Amino acid sequence: MPTHSGLPLYCSWGDSILEELGLLDAIHMVLDFPRGYAVLEYRRSSKFLPATLVVTDNPSPYYIQDLIDKGPSSVLFNPEDEASLKRSLALVGAGKVVMEVPFDTYNGCEKLAPRERQVLHLVVEGYSNRDIAARLNIKPQTVHNMVYRLLDKLGLEHRCQIPLQYFGYLAGMYVVSVV
Structure with a gap:
């Protein structure tokens, strides 16, 4: 199936659009619904397939960067609207790159070091400090300190806010301007 999503109804809808455009066998479309599907589902594989368009509404620069790092075309x-989606699909089908993301830089958000990004991902996936320490082969106190620094860098007060911010559910966290 050329359309992938966490919601089967969206897959059917996406396939009908690709079929209408004559692109059913030419490209893959990933509808990032529910939010996070594209990164979390494709984290298990190494990269997206060639000629893949990922459609998301997640404004988190950390999520968008992880998405881009996965390598969709x-x-x-x-x-x-549906017309703008069809225009983008036609461009991808013609071998063009569409990279319309909500930021040019981190828009004032601090960049995270590679190890901080690893800890962020594991917190988002629900791992405890002890589990994160075991997975990364570091001390639990080091993880505790890193989570504390993440909270500070992200402007958050509680650990449970980290996944909410990562998936773009905390209102007013980002200024969105499509580049």
Whole structure:
């Protein structure tokens, strides 16, 4: 199936659009619904397939960066309507790259070091400090300190806010301007 999503109804809808455009066998479309599907599902594989368009509405620069790092050929942020989605699909089908993301830089958000990103991902996936320490072969106190620094860098007060921010559910966290 050329359309992938965490919601089967979206897969059917996406496939009908690809079929209408004559692109059913030419490209893959990943609809990032529910939010996080594209990164979490594809974290298990090494990369996206060639000619893949990922459509997301997640404004988190940390999530978008992880998404781009996974290597889809194109990313479309929050298309205005079905017509803009079809235009982007046609471009990808013609071998063009569509990279419409909600930021050019981190828009004032601090960049995270590679180890901080690893800890962020594991917190988002629900691992405890002890589990994170075991997975990364570091001391639990080191993880505790890193989570504390993450909270500070992300402007958060509680650990449970980290996944909410990562998936873009904390209102007003980001200024979104499509580049």
